[in-house]
Amino acid sequence: MNLKTANNLVLITIVGSILLSMVIEALWFKIFASVMITIAMINYYIVMKKEKQ
Numbered sequence: 565m566n567l568k569t570a571n572n573l574v575l576i577t578i579v580g581s582i583l584l585s586m587v588i589e590a591l592w593f594k595i596f597a598s599v600m601i602t603i604a605m606i607n608y609y610i611v612m613k614k615e616k617q
């Protein structure tokens with residue numbers, strides 16, 4: 565995965581989570597969306613670190 569793909573994954577995850585959080589008001593989904601955003605950001609950080617080496 566390259567940096568641009570990782571960046572797009574973060575953006576899609578954030579936008580998708582926000583939109584779905586507006587539709588699904590359950591607390592479990594908001595926790596799930598937060599976890600998914602965190603995983604996407606960690607993935608971006610790892611890819612960024614590998615690209616700089």
